[in-house]
Amino acid sequence: MSLIAVLIGGALGTGLRLLVDLxxxxxxxxxxxxxLLVNVVGSFVLAVLVARVWPAVPVWLRAxxxxxxxxxxTTFSALAISAVELxxxxxxxxxxxxxxxxxxGGLAAAALGLKFGRQPTPIGPxx
Amino acid sequence: MTALLVTxxxxxxxxxxxxxxxxxxxxxxxxxxxxxxxxxxSLIAGLAVGLTxxxxxxxxxxxxxxxxxAGGLTTFSTLSVETVQLFLTNRWxxxxxxxxxxxxxxxxxxxxGWLIGLALFG
Numbered sequence: 001m002s003l004i005a006v007l008i009g010g011a012l013g014t015g016l017r018l019l020v021d022l023x024x025x026x027x028x029x030x031x032x033x034x035x036l037l038v039n040v041v042g043s044f045v046l047a048v049l050v051a052r053v054w055p056a057v058p059v060w061l062r063a064x065x066x067x068x069x070x071x072x073x074t075t076f077s078a079l080a081i082s083a084v085e086l087x088x089x090x091x092x093x094x095x096x097x098x099x100x101x102x103x104x105g106g107l108a109a110a111a112l113g114l115k116f117g118r119q120p121t122p123i124g125p126x127x
Numbered sequence: 128m129t130a131l132l133v134t135x136x137x138x139x140x141x142x143x144x145x146x147x148x149x150x151x152x153x154x155x156x157x158x159x160x161x162x163x164x165x166x167x168x169s170l171i172a173g174l175a176v177g178l179t180x181x182x183x184x185x186x187x188x189x190x191x192x193x194x195x196x197a198g199g200l201t202t203f204s205t206l207s208v209e210t211v212q213l214f215l216t217n218r219w220x221x222x223x224x225x226x227x228x229x230x231x232x233x234x235x236x237x238x239x240g241w242l243i244g245l246a247l248f249g
Contacts, residue, residue: 002148002152003145003148006141006144006145006148007141007142007144007145008141009144010140010141010142010143010145010199011137011138011140011141011144013140013199014136014137014139014140014141014143014144014194014195014198014199015133015137015140017140017194017198018133018137018194021194022128039203039204042203042204043203043204043207043208045204046204046207046208047204047207047208047211050208063148063152066205067144067147067148067151067152067202067205068144068148070202070204070205071144071147071148071199071202071204071205072140072141072143072144072147072198072199072202073204074202074203074204074205075168075197075198075201075202075203076165076168076169076201076202076203076206076229076233077165077168077169077171077172077193077197077198077200077201077233077237078172078193078194078197078198078201079203079233080165080169080172080173080233080234080236081169081172081173081176081193081237081241083234083237084173084176084234084237084238084241085176085241088241099230099234102203103226103230106203106204106206106207107207107210107211109207110204110207110208110210110211111211113208114208114211114212114215
């Protein structure tokens with residue numbers, strides 16, 4: 001069940017990332033804004049899910065949403081190869097900026113998401 | 128983009144995600160298992176870009192391998208969330224080491240794959 005959920009989530013996450021790639025295309029010496037957006041948004045959403053949703057849902061749904069959907073929506077290989085391509089085109093400064101902004105943005109988004117996910121709900125069952 | 132190519136990219140992404148899940152699913156695992164899939168995927172993406180640059184692979188294969196398989200195999204969100212969780216539980220040494228290893232080994236794997244792809248057939 002979990003394996004099927006991961007496959008479906010993986011296809012959906014890849015499809016969403018492909019849509020962002022097509023909507024915000026980049027090539028040559030251009031800042032890969034699409035991948036940056038995907039990685040920051042995906043880190044925030046996964047963190048909220050981990051903090052808020054995970055305790056309440058079955059294992060297969062966690063597998064489909066976490067490793068499946070968000071795991072494949074976000075990408076590390078695109079970050080690595082874009083940084084290498086930018087450097088090979090003489091834009092090492094842009095590659096360095098891209099890597100630093102991705103890391104800082106991803107970590108900040110994950111920290112915010114965990115904090116946001118742990119906020120008590122305004123109208124909770126125990127209030 | 129044809130419907131067939133979109134399907135191939137989605138299936139490749141799903142298979143990448145499945146492979147990542149099988150490697151990283153043990154809940155008691157260390158953060159280092161994410162490093163394995165990220166470095167492997169970065170190497171594959173580098174090779175695919177190099178081989179496309181050398182004219183060996185068509186652009187469609189690059190899309191299936193880089194956006195599809197390697198994109199699905201690697202992850203950024205799990206890395207971010209796990210690193211922040213390490214910081215929050217005062218394991219900052221592991222957090223810094225894991226992030227540094229992903230960056231250094233991932234970028235090196237991509238560069239090596241790209242150079243190998245270009246050199247073998249370029």
